[in-house]
Structures are given as structure tokens and as C-alpha cells.
Amino acid sequence: MLGTLIHWGFDALLISAFLAGIKRTTGLTPALHRVANKDIRQLLRSYLETGEYVFDFAVVFFGRSDSFERKR
Secondary structure, three states, rough: HHHHHHHHHHHHHHHHHHHHHHOOOOOOOOOHHHOHHHHHHHHHHHHHHHHHHHHHHHHHHHHOOOOOOOOO
């Protein structure tokens, strides 16, 4: 039971970070204004902000690693 919840939480973080990467590279983001319930909309906004934080952390972490290099 606990392992399943941890697995789902990790999957949710990965999906949120994936959506943050899409937002950064393409500018596409979910249309939260279409969510009718204000509380659910705020929950989704917080979820997406968490993904942005995870994405930023991963960029900094991999950017400082000797195993990765920046190609432009």
C-alpha cells in the first residue's frame, strides 16, 4: 500500500516535470481557465508549479555534473 502511494507520487512528479519541460520549450500549457471549480484550478496550478520546481532542480543538478555538457 505505502509502496504504491510512493510510486504514484513519483509518477505524478515526473508528469508534472514533463509538462514543465513542454511549457519551457514550446510555450504550450494546460488551459486552466477552463476548469470551472476555483479550488481544483488552484490545486492544478500548484501541481504545475511543483513540476517547474522539479524541472529547474534537474537542470541545475545535471548542469553541474561532469557527465553532461551544454550543446547550443
